[in-house]
Amino acid sequence: MKKSIAALLLVLLLLGAAGTYLGFNRADIQLWPFQKSMPFDGLSKAVSDSNHHLYVIDNAKKAIHKLDAAGVLQYTITSDVGKNGELYRFNDMVADDQGYLYTIRTLLDPYGINVKSEQIVRYKPDGQLDRVLFTQDYSDTQSRRYRLGSLRNVQVHDGMLIFFNDEVKKLTLYQMPTADTGGAEPKAVYSVALPENKYVSEADGYKPGGIYFTTRSGEIYRALANGGTELVYPLPGLDRTRRNFPESFHLDNEGRLIFIDFNNRMIARLDPQQPYVIESLVDKDKAKASGVELEFNATTSSVGQDSSLIIVESAQITIRHADGTLTPSMEEALYSRKDRAHAIAVWSVGVAGVLLLLWLIKIVYFDLLDRRVPLMVKQITILIPVIALSMILLSTVIYSSFSKKMEEETFSELVLLAKNGQNLIDGDKLESITSPLDYRNTVFQSFRKRINAVFDNNARDDNQGFYKAVYKLENGTIYRILEDDDGMHMFNPFLPTEENQQVAKEGKTMTGQWEDFSGEWRYAIAPIYNSSGTIVGIFETSKNLDGLLKHRQAVLQSIIRNIVLISIGLLIVLFVMTYVMLSSIRKLRNSVGEIAKGNWDTVVDIRTRDEVSDLGDSVNTMAARIRDYITKVENFSQAYYRFVPQQFLRFLNKDSILDVELGDQVEQHMSILSFNIRGFFNLSKRLTPEENFNFVNSFLKRFGPYVRKHEGFMNKYLGAGFIALFPNRTDDALMACVEMRRELDVYNMHRAKVRYVAIEIGIGLHKGPLRLGIIGEEQRLENNVISDGVNISNMLEKMTEPLGASILITDAVVQSLEQAGQFQYRNLGLIQAEGVQEPLHLFDVYQGDPETVRMLKERTKALFEQAVTYYQVGRFYDAREAFLMVLKQNRQDKAAQLYFYVCDEYFQQGTTTEWNGTLSVS
Template identity: 80%
Template sequence: MKKSIAALLLVLLLLGAAGTYLGLNRESFTLWPFHKSMPFDGLSKAISDGHNNLFVIDNAKKTIHKLNGEGVLQYSITSETGKNGEVYRFNDMAVDDLGYLYTIRTLLDPYGIAVKAEQIVRYTPDGQFDRSLFSQEYNDAQTQRYRLGSLRNVQVRDGMVYFFNDEVQQLTLYQTPIGKEQISEPKSVYTIKLPPNKFVAEADGFKPGEIYYSTRSGEIYRAFGDGHSELVYPVPGLDRTRRNFPESMHLDNQGRLIFIDFNNKMISRLDPAQPFLIEGLVTEEKAKANGIELAFDATASSIAQDGSLIIVESAQINRRLPDGTITPSMVEALYSQPARTHSFIHWSVALAALILVLYAIKLFFINLLQRRLPLMMKQVLILVPVIAVSMILLSTVIYESFSKKMEEETFSELVLLAKNGQNLVDGDKLESLASPLDYNGATYQSFRKKIQSVFENNASDDNQGFYKAVYKYENGIIYRVLEDDDGMHMFNPFQQTPENQQVVLEGKPATGQWQDFSGEWRYAIAPIFNSAGKIVGVFETSKNLDGILKHRQTVLQSIIRNIALISVGLLIVLVVMTYVLLSSIRKLRNSVGEIAKGNWDTVVTINTRDEVSDLGDSVNTMAARIRDYITKVENFSQSYYRFVPQQFLRFLNKESILEVELGDQVEKNMSILIFNIRGFYLLSKKLTPEENFNFVNSFLSRFGPYVRKHQGLMNKYLGAGFMALFPNQADEALLACIEMRKELDIYNSHRAKVGYSPLDFGIGLHKGPLRLGIIGEQQRLEGNVISDGVNVATMLEKMTEPLGASILITDNVVQSLQQPAAFQYRNLGLIQVEGVKEPLQLFDVYQGDPDTIRVLKEKTRPLFEQAVTYYQVGRFYDAREAFLMVIKQNRQDKAAQLYFYICDEYFQHGTTAEWNGTLSVS
């Protein structure tokens, strides 16, 4: 578990590092590492600098790209979103020799229609925001602008930044010096008084007498130093019914005017010195001759420093070189190899982060849920994600259903508003509008006021964000007349679509959608009739999908908020119900825990009258049966341990008799004790079989407990005795022998009281290796001990009587004693034991003998052991005399008597050739 926690902490640390890296480089997500280029989409302007770098406004005025001479992307500047949902758009730009970029950045309302503010903003050569040079806000109806503010044509000339400000009645030129350091506030350097009822469309130039501006009514004027203006285009006598409105006007390096004539689908050049001569620089025919297709729809142009003409359409960029050649279309920007590598690293980190997230979830949920946790916590950990996912899916379904319904209602609403255009626009008056000269005239203003009275006097969010447009239908062509877009001009032809053809030819409303620089739009169009019932125009109402999405987001937030509240409520109810249910389970758990501890009398009491209560009753029944079963098992175990000692199983590393198999064995070093009653054969002949059994059981029950008292194991009964094993210290085995010998005196005193003759026994004790295991065959198993030590102990017991000892032990036992001084024993010397090849060093333990015997043996022990030493070295005379002195003091010392006779024999007649200092006992 510690490893899992450490792994989880490491994963979280790595996720934090990955998240920080991805957050700092989030713009790299826009580049897919396997894409080599980025197609243009929604171009509106392009300019170049002295190093042949190209700057383009792309993505519907949302992004500025810088490309080098080979078309490789250097950086991108992406527009921001305002704090209240407003959107920024780039409307114009210029670049200085140091690489600083100056842009007109326009802030539109969330619907992408009304202008809220404008700025002149500077960016560093590497595309980072530097500072704002000039700002202007539009807060009231008097200064209301649509899509395009009052700032015009930012340009860099002679170390200065220039731009125009359309102040309705006048046009003001501002300038500010270029520099890396803090630059001063732009100041007004020139003011142009506009002709009556003229409104500025575009302007270019920075020197009085070389400043030109176009008007919304389709003229081009030149402004002089004293502030007055002179008409340059069209000169008197030019037929205005052609409606050739000049757009995208610029001055070339030779002071000539270049503009686009959408009516004639050409880019024209006009020399103010020869105003009657208009040169067609680029036409559809010339473009096709160079293999280029130009749509002349939303086309823009600019003049490069080398004199070439940069032509921009929505998805392509071309250049008209000074020799008239038109270059192939540039339709995409190439990604640099470092950018692709960085993007690959970025996406790899993102993929690794996703894998780490999944691994962290696995570590958290799987390892955590495998731990011992409260059931309620486990339910919360499982149900919260399940409920969250379920609620998200539910929210998605509801949202999608609502969005579809809302879109249908939006189209229905737009159709109704479009049909209402017949009441807002008088068809007869619409027919009276003949050219751009009618811009902002009485009829124009009447249409604008009526439309605004319906659409702009209601502050409700549901009635905001509508885009309105009036088109005139004349001679099979649809012309723009009035729109919520100050960038559009009167009597520009509008492209034919199946929808608008349905309106003008069949008189039926139509709906559709389109996408432009300001976003994705839903629209409805309906016909406008004159008093004779003839279709003379089209009224359009449309709504930006961004506005619809804003409303959808509001609804979605409401749905999410309500579903979240419902989910929290459900979770609370679930937790409370779980707690209540778990209270019964906890009570059941505690009771079962008590039963598991052995408190079998525990009774489970649950009164919930449900499945848990039934389970409690079942537990009580089970506990009662377990009590009965355990009683039987305990009784069986007690009985079973009487036959197979538990220590025997432990020696074999077995938990129960069920695990014992034939052949199980283990080698141990133990003390082996043989206990036997002397003269039992003669005694048993005097008793009936029943009396024999009763006597043996009584006798063994008297002496057997001493074996268990000293951690001994009663291995087997030998009729009138038993064999015991002592796995621990030899001291314990010897203490058991001594205490049994002392108990014999007490036992004999009891027998004497009832007229029974006294009994005696002998004990042989030896210590050595033995093999303890299971012998027999599959149908009959028995625990047994196989060892030479058993034979030695058996022979020792038999020799106790001829040697006059109650307890005989070997030298192995004496050497194994932890405290030999705590015992009373004497050395009997080397004795040849029958059946044992090598003689044994035997010792007579007399500590448990009757006091008379014990005292005499203790008194004569030094003399006896000295005599044994004499015997072992062949000094038989000295040994005989020493043993004689022992016998004089203790006439019952059988061992001394045996040694005395053998010493006398060897002294009188000598030893045999095989004698080796041992004593033979028969």
């Protein structure tokens, strides 16, 4: 038990350590140990530093990855969630020469549409947050922005951090030293007033006179040193339609303007010194010729410090070198060996934790509970999961119905709002918007005002988060006009789909859904008509199910919380009720346990006056009857153990005599002892039958205990002797023989005192295989041993007298002795017994003989065994002389006498041809 408790504590300690380790590294559990790379999903921007590291905004602006020159992932920065469910998104970034990363981090509402605030945040070279450098708040509804705030193009030049702030009417340049480690904030160092009715889209540059910005209406202006502006693109006479809109705008290292022309699906370059020459750096055909597929859909670009062009699409990064060559697209980041090793370590700890948990169950269930589970635990284990599962199933049905109803209501609401677009958007006025130059004109502003008035009127959480968009249909092409995303520009063509084509051609109101890296969306689109009834546009209302899912999660969490609380309440009630109900059963169990221990006088005292009380009375009655029965059984057991030894039953694998059947048998390897009184026939003739019984019983009572003392058992009584078996050590069997021989001297002394004649015994001991079993017939059974070893031991007992020995043993006994040195015996050589084909190698054990006999045999032992050796090799003269010397010292040595006469005969007359070195004894 102590070992089990120690093991339990150790397992709990290891489980705690494993859980703590996994808790600190829970983010790494998502990385499969054998996954070598991480595919990009939802790229929006990529920049490089002077060390050729690549920084990538991925996963719909939710994460930033740093890659080395070989594309191996160095670290990942993930966006946070605000206190009230707001979402942080990364919109821009730059790295300095020391490896510090500066990002524009935008805080959106929980639906990812309205901008709450923006920050310039600095991260250390290891990806850890350093500090927030600048914050721009948008709490004023008049300065509402959608998805993008006012901060633009964070840069690092000449040890200075630089970025722009779009302040609606002007563009302001901020800067601060990158080496600043204190609490200072960036300061405004330059401002430029925007042309009338122009709004900033993007900006680049850092020196007055070398600063350029694009507008939402599609122009590029240069900010002059005096605070004025100069139009750079498009100049009068430039071959440009109203659909050529510069996006993803940057300056290269030589001051040339680079932007993406989505209308012509190319990345263009414009030198301000030659404003009428627009150079195509990359287009679909050039890219395809280099083995790169560019879709020019949500594509961005940036300029590297080595004048390379980094082109980013949603799932790939392509680099155009200064010489015009394109690298194969990078579609994934490689995990470093360290990250993979760490992932393997985390998963290994997880697997080890599972194994430890299984080991914990094994220790508790098998070792501590001994495969027994308390009734209370069984009830709780069964009832609580059943009740909880029932509640979960019921809640699942209700929740599914609720979710389905919510989704249906969402679609119905979207359809209703989409159809209402006809009332919000005047089709004739929509037709008046003809180019990006109409951005934020009177008509545009009226559309925005009316849409906001409708959608901002309901402040309920489940009616917020709608995404609104107005599209214009022109010559079969759908163009973006107005939507809740300041990153989208007017007159960008919208990809045709089956749904929007049905709306444009047939005037149907359509619904649909899609899922991408930005979320799971439901939308409805409806036509917009002009005064003549012609479809001129499409109004869309859509909703990211993130908001709906959050509402569902709130409901689900409420359901789970209530289920947990109810389960805990039921657990407490069930525990108390079960404890009270089981108190009488525990009392009954304890009383029955005492009875089981043998305390038969135990009385069950239960006064609950119920079924358990009745059971207690029955147990008392049963205990009384068991007491009587056990008394009889014990008496019976003691009686039949006198007839059939317990050891005999044990070898037969029987619990009691009742299990014994005719033919039961088993083979064993044991020591077989044959014990008998010499001349008992003549002795018994002088006694009456009653005296014979009394003599035999008193004799066996005197010598039998030595067998049991040395772990033997009686197999059969043979008149004045017995056959005993010793299943264990041979040393024990031989010691029993020695002690019985010593006891004989004491026994004869007592007989001499009452003038009884002394008796002699013979003991034969052999070791070998035998078969124990039950013989007889159905109405009369008897245990018996069948073995040649029994015959041999009987034969040895009979040969003790002619050989002048009290104890004869075979070489099988000698070889199996563990401590042969503690016994005194001598080698008698090979003895040929009458009726036995093979000779026996016998030994005379004289350790228990009278002192004089023992001393004489011990003194002549070496000479006697040397004489036996002479005899066995046929040196009869030498043998005779040696035996003669033995007899001179011990005239009563019968074995030496027998050998002496045989040696003399063989020396005088010679041996027969059959002689084999044995001594015949009959």
